[in-house]
Amino acid sequence: MVTKSAATAGSVSTSKIIPLSMTALMGLFIVGFVGFSHLEVVHNAAHDTRHSLAFPCH
Amino acid sequence: MSLFRNIVFTAMVAGLLSGLLLTVMQSLSTVPLILQAEVFENAGGEAGHSHDAAPAAGAAAPADHHHEEEAWAPADGFERFIYTAAANALSAIGFGLVLVAASEALGGFKGWRGGLMFGIAGFLAVSLAPGLGLPPELPGMPAAELGPRQIWWVSTAACTAVALGLLAYTRSAIFAALAIVLLVSPHLIGAPLPPSHETAVPLELHARFVNAVYATNLVFWALLGAACGMLRARFRAGEEASAGSAAKLVSR
Numbered sequence: 256m257v258t259k260s261a262a263t264a265g266s267v268s269t270s271k272i273i274p275l276s277m278t279a280l281m282g283l284f285i286v287g288f289v290g291f292s293h294l295e296v297v298h299n300a301a302h303d304t305r306h307s308l309a310f311p312c313h
Numbered sequence: 314m315s316l317f318r319n320i321v322f323t324a325m326v327a328g329l330l331s332g333l334l335l336t337v338m339q340s341l342s343t344v345p346l347i348l349q350a351e352v353f354e355n356a357g358g359e360a361g362h363s364h365d366a367a368p369a370a371g372a373a374a375p376a377d378h379h380h381e382e383e384a385w386a387p388a389d390g391f392e393r394f395i396y397t398a399a400a401n402a403l404s405a406i407g408f409g410l411v412l413v414a415a416s417e418a419l420g421g422f423k424g425w426r427g428g429l430m431f432g433i434a435g436f437l438a439v440s441l442a443p444g445l446g447l448p449p450e451l452p453g454m455p456a457a458e459l460g461p462r463q464i465w466w467v468s469t470a471a472c473t474a475v476a477l478g479l480l481a482y483t484r485s486a487i488f489a490a491l492a493i494v495l496l497v498s499p500h501l502i503g504a505p506l507p508p509s510h511e512t513a514v515p516l517e518l519h520a521r522f523v524n525a526v527y528a529t530n531l532v533f534w535a536l537l538g539a540a541c542g543m544l545r546a547r548f549r550a551g552e553e554a555s556a557g558s559a560a561k562l563v564s565r
Contacts, residue, residue: 274317275414282324282410289403291463295384301400302386303393307335307343308404309440309449309526311462 319548320413327540328406335405335533336398342525344397346518347452353513354453405537408435413541415474419482421545428542429535434477436534440527442473442496446504449526451519454512457505469499 289301290310298305298312305312387393412431413422422428443466450456476495479488 271316271417274320275417277317278320278324278410279414281321282407282412282414285403285407285410289400289407291467293459296386299384299386300396303339303344303347303397304400304404306347306450306452307339307397307401307526308530309444309447311447311456311459311466312450313452313456313459 316417319545320410320417323541323544323548324406324409324413326544327537328409329402330540331409331533331537332402332405333398334536335529336394336401338529338532339397339401340394342529343522346522346525349518350451350453350514350522353515353518356513405533408439408534409537409541412538413545415478416541416545419478421549422542424546425539425543428545429539431542432534432536432538433531434474434481435538436531438470438474438477440530440534442499443469444523444527446500449523451514451522453514454519455507455509457507461505465499465502465504469504472496472499 288297290305290308292298302312304310387396412435416422416427416431422431446469447456447462447466456462472495476492479492479495483489
């Protein structure tokens with residue numbers, strides 16, 4: 256889907272695909288760890304952030 | 314490689330800045346409401362997650378990292394604030410990385426205004442759309458199983474983000490129709506709900522919390538987007554110049 260709309264935007268070169276997907280994955284991993292990890296310790300440390308960003312909690 | 318480095322740097326600076334602002338806004342709005350709700354939660358019986366069940370002991374003694382039954386939690390007060398600030402900054406950097414990567418794939422921010430638009434799209438996809446089905450919760454409020462809620466939340470955010478991208482970057486009626494289907498279907502399927510909504514937390518407290526969450530998140534996303542757009546534009550010129558010289562080196 257993204258590649259399709261990117262193709263219509265017409266400015267993504269193949270050399271960009273790897274760095275862009277790497278950064279996107281890195282970002283998703285960070286958000287996933289802080290906001291979605293089931294580890295009790297991570298949940299407790301990020302508790303107020305999870306509630307305040309309306310992530311599913313508990 | 315300079316593209317990767319510049320995106321990471323952009324997201325880090327913009328994320329730290331907006332994460333800091335988010336922390337300030339939260340400590341004035343949402344966090345006091347969370348603390349109030351925890352009073353009801355703890356009064357209302359043994360809740361599953363009682364990380365500050367003994368505030369006096371928690372504040373006095375350093376928390377035990379290797380305790381078997383109760384996992385470590387930051388002590389109330391300054392320590393808890395620091396962890397919240399760090400979690401905010403990390404989340405902001407993570408969101409920033411995804412935001413910049415998405416914008417680059419779609420042709421770039423084109424300045425801070427474009428960044429602001431991306432930020433508002435981020436708010437719609439990550440805060441508002443999932444919040445329509447799973448409103449921001451206070452501690453002590455009943456909720457369905459965590460796993461299914463997380464799946465619904467992530468799917469809703471992803472569907473909304475793709476739908477907004479299709480609406481903004483394509484011009485065909487088919488894609489517009491697909492976008493509307495993507496926007497609506499998570500809500501037709503419906504979020505996993507608890508069997509009972511009964512809670513000791515007052516409705517009025519929850520209403521204020523929901524308002525505070527949306528207000529703070531909107532400002533946060535707007536700043537994150539605008540800052541990403543502004544910083545990205547600064548790097549772009551240098552990046553293209555260095556890409557050109559790198560290409561020359563390779564061709565030699």
